[in-house]
Amino acid sequence: MAAKSTYTKMFPVSWTELHRDAKALAWRLADLGPFKGLVAITRGGLVPAAIVARELNVRLIDTVCCSTYEKTRRGGKVEVLKGTQAEQDSGEDWLIVDDLVDTGVTAERVREMMPKAHFATVYAKPAGKPMVDTFITEVSQDTWILFPWDQEAVMSTPIVELKATDRRR
Ligand SMILES: O=P(O)(O)OC[C@H]1O[C@H](OP(=O)(O)OP(=O)(O)O)[C@H](O)[C@@H]1O
Ligand SMILES: Nc1nc2[nH]cnc2c(=O)[nH]1
Numbered sequence: 001m002a003a004k005s006t007y008t009k010m011f012p013v014s015w016t017e018l019h020r021d022a023k024a025l026a027w028r029l030a031d032l033g034p035f036k037g038l039v040a041i042t043r044g045g046l047v048p049a050a051i052v053a054r055e056l057n058v059r060l061i062d063t064v065c066c067s068t069y070e071k072t073r074r075g076g077k078v079e080v081l082k083g084t085q086a087e088q089d090s091g092e093d094w095l096i097v098d099d100l101v102d103t104g105v106t107a108e109r110v111r112e113m114m115p116k117a118h119f120a121t122v123y124a125k126p127a128g129k130p131m132v133d134t135f136i137t138e139v140s141q142d143t144w145i146l147f148p149w150d151q152e153a154v155m156s157t158p159i160v161e162l163k164a165t166d167r168r169r
């Protein structure tokens with residue numbers, strides 16, 4: 001069981017950056033295909049999978065629906081809510097796409113279902129890197145990647161007010 005991960009820094013990703021990085025992943029994968037189909041790991045893999053599928057002209061797309069019990073403590077148990085037809089051939093010639101690999105427990109669970117598939121993520125942390133075949137950007141283990149679908153625009157505090165708060169501390 002992986003230890004509880006503590007995240008000390010944030011890595012916000014905009015829609016534009018996510019699109020750019022997912023296309024970069026598609027460039028890497030284009031040389032490895034052609035793939036029979038693509039399996040997106042829900043929910044984070046859905047948007048990157050849509051971009052990669054379009055760039056690779058893949059139209060057979062399935063999902064593996066995963067739920068990790070513990071939102072904060074990474075490395076917990078991964079429940080598979082729905083499997084995929086790709087398991088029939090152990091994932092041979094199938095491409096698995098997720099947004100990121102952190103501790104690797106999700107990738108490990110899905111790899112058990114499809115050991116012959118090519119596993120690709122847009123982002124990877126050191127602990128999960130060995131579990132994936134292709135990724136684009138590595139971030140440190142203590143960094144939380146904040147995806148555009150998890151962000152909203154809020155008013156920021158003026159610097160003078162931040163300084164006044166610091167002085168009162
Ligand atoms: O390597 P791990 O420690 O397993 O972390 C990586 C997984 O965590 C996130 O999914 P999450 O479980 O948060 O669910 P979601 O994709 O539905 O948001 C992410 O989309 C990966 O699937
Ligand atoms: N959004 C997001 N989900 C995660 N699940 C595991 N690690 C992460 C992360 O860094 N960002």
Ligand SMILES: [Mg+2]
Pocket residue numbers: 041042043044045098
């Ligand atoms: Mg996920």
